[in-house]
Amino acid sequence: MKTVAECIAQRRDLLKDVAYESQVNAAVGAIVRSFRAGGRALLFGNGGSAAQAQHFAAEFSGRFLLERPAWAGLALTTDTSALTAIANDYGYDQVFARQLRAHGRAGDVAIGFTTSGESANVLHAFRAARELKITTIAFTGNGGGGIVALSDIAIVGPSGPSWMVQEVHLTLGHIMCELVELSMTQSDP
Numbered sequence: 001m002k003t004v005a006e007c008i009a010q011r012r013d014l015l016k017d018v019a020y021e022s023q024v025n026a027a028v029g030a031i032v033r034s035f036r037a038g039g040r041a042l043l044f045g046n047g048g049s050a051a052q053a054q055h056f057a058a059e060f061s062g063r064f065l066l067e068r069p070a071w072a073g074l075a076l077t078t079d080t081s082a083l084t085a086i087a088n089d090y091g092y093d094q095v096f097a098r099q100l101r102a103h104g105r106a107g108d109v110a111i112g113f114t115t116s117g118e119s120a121n122v123l124h125a126f127r128a129a130r131e132l133k134i135t136t137i138a139f140t141g142n143g144g145g146g147i148v149a150l151s152d153i154a155i156v157g158p159s160g161p162s163w164m165v166q167e168v169h170l171t172l173g174h175i176m177c178e179l180v181e182l183s184m185t186q187s188d189p
Contacts, residue, residue, distance in 0.1 A: 014158055014168050023155045024172055027111075028179040030135045030153060034109045035060075035184060040072035042104055042134070044096040044125060045113030048166050050077040052113050052139075056173050064177040068185050074103065076125075096125035106133035114138070115157070115165040117145015126150035139173070141165030 031041055041060055043053035053075045060073025076099045077083070086098045100110060110129040112122040117140040126136045127150060138147045141157035142165065148154045157168035 011164075011167060014164065015171060020155065020172060023153060024176055024179070026153045027137045027155065027176055028183060030137060031109050031176070031180050032183045034107055034135065035071045035180070037107050039105075039107040039109065040074055040103075041109045041111055042074050042076055042100060043111045043113070044076040044099075045122065045139075046119055048162060049113035049115060049119075049139075049169075050075075052166060052169055052173060053077050053111070055170075056111070056177060059174075059177040060180070064174075064181045066181050066185055068181065071184070076100070076103075093120040093124050096121050097128040100125050100128045100132065100134065104129065104132050104134050108132075108134045109137060110134045111137045111139070112147065113140075113169060114145065114147055115141045115162040115169075117142060117147040117156075119147075123147060123150060139169045141168070 034041065041057065043057045044050070045053045054077055057073035057075035060071045076096050082099060083095050086095045090098060104110065110125060112125060114122045123146055126147060129136045130150065136150060136152045138151040138154045139157070140147050140154060142159045144154055144156040148156065155172060157165040
């Protein structure tokens with residue numbers, strides 16, 4: 001049986017990748033530019049990644065650390081009527097792309113979570129985002145996968161099981177939310 005100390009040791013080195021800093025800073029810059037221009041962050045993923053998309057959308061529309069105005073963070077994973085209707089009529093691969101086409105506009109930011117980088121519905125959504133001139137930010141892992149080629153900014157977590165990639169996404173996502181909040185609340189743009 002594994003001990004708590006062994007589990008902690010297994011996770012200790014997950015954030016040592018130096019590439020995270022430049023990619024998170026690029027994501028923060030894109031989100032700040034979008035929010036300052038009245039744009040939105042549209043977030044999506046599957047399973048645990050859907051939960052993370054919802055979590056970060058709530059950090060934007062609610063707050064992270066500071067009292068400040070609400071920003072337009074919208075999780076495309078929460079409308080069960082839209083998800084099931086689109087999946088039924090167009091296929092599950094289109095559930096996020098179709099919603100992006102309905103709600104997205106040039107200047108918005110699409111943030112897709114896929115631990116493998118190969119989730120078909122996230123890939124289709126990023127293709128739709130490109131057509132709409134929406135900036136794409138991928139949170140991925142396991143070498144990045146096909147999503148990297150469709151991303152303006154790709155934050156590639158570690159290789160390993162989904163939980164490991166998602167733990168890095170959670171930490172980096174919180175850092176991203178904090179830095180967006182600090183940037184947005186500074187007095188000079």
